[in-house]
Amino acid sequence: MVEEQLPIQEKGRRAKNESMRVKPQRLTELSLKPVSRVLSGIAELDRVLGGGIVPGSLLLLGGEPGIGKSTLLLQVCNRLVQNGGKVLYVSGEESAEQVRLRAERLGSIMPDLFVLCAVDLDDIIAAVEEIKPEFLVVDSIQTLVSSTLSSAPGSVAQVRECTAELLRLAKNNRLTVFVIGHVTKFGAIAGPKTLEHMVDAVLYFEGEPSLNYRIVRTVKNRYGPTNEIGVFEMSEAGLIEVANPSEFFLSGRRSDVSGSAVVVTLEGSRPMLVEIQALATPTPFPLPQRVATGFDLRRLALLLGILERRASINGGRRDIFLNVAGGLKLTEPAIDLGVIAALASAIRNTPLPADTVMIGEVGLAGEVRSVTRTEARLKEVARLGFKRAVVPLRSPKMNKSNLRVVPVDTIGGALKVLGVKK
């Protein structure tokens, strides 16, 4: 339960006269202007947004503290200014000097990048009215306070009221607003989750703090598709785009060891090749361990059960570890077949063919089920130079000059093709 205080009502409901009232319109009578987009200059981000920033929209960028939200938006600011835009960066967390130091480290700074260190919403509104920027960055929403409320900054009421006010500012001035929201460790209270319904687009920053790649994912977008991802690498000079994530995630793969399988996962519209690693080691303990990183543990138990029952490959008294290389978290069922193959390969201690990729969902009967967008996946497989793809039987026919597509209908059949089972 969260206590919420109502804003102080200064005036009663304003009586509107007839001429001020908004009227319903016929959809057919509306004149259409195509949505023009402004490119942020960072291709990965533009793709995630559905082709660029829509002027006048309010975007929310969420993520854990320290993941790189301020860095990314400061880079975007730099680019926007270089392309002739006027940007106001409001920081409630860092001093103007700190922002300048960081901006300089991330690229050359230009005169049309303004910085305001403020937490009071009225100061921000006044600044917007004074310098009339086209883009506003608020870092972060949890530091803002609206004087109409007496609750503390970062509380649900404040965060919501401030966002609503920024939304009004955006729509009235055709101002594009980026709002940063920290995801707090303990529950998402007063975090970006409470704001998702108000804003036009919600992007989340993901990534393992120990690894230096970062993923930006759209979870909501009123102007484009969701679930798109952009991949970045954190470096000395800020975030660098990773244009070919498959290559990035497959780098460092050793194909001559058992338990390594390559799968194709679809993140938004983008197929991505990822390595699945499995390890099976004999254990003296009566209760063997099952450990999964980046993959659902219950799904692992299920796939092990299917492997045992339908292909007679028994995990038995072994500890079994499954890992998605690169620290990604995969949830798509299309990687099931690859997981099965990795597990079988680990249990039998037989390496899988290095040039083969596995695609397919696995059902309880051990059948290999078809997946969405097989063609797009196969295209990426061919692009990365793999020679063979094991796919579900009922997949669309695909002929690629140097990619052999092998359809299978059961996991037994697939494991025979892969040489793990006789």
Ligand code: TYD
């Ligand atoms: P930051 O953008 O401040 O995170 P957030 O705003 O999400 O809290 O980024 C914090 C981390 O990024 C910090 O630990 C240092 C690292 N970093 C780099 O590695 N290179 C850089 O060029 C910058 C600016 C930051």
Ligand code: MG
């Ligand atoms: Mg920050």
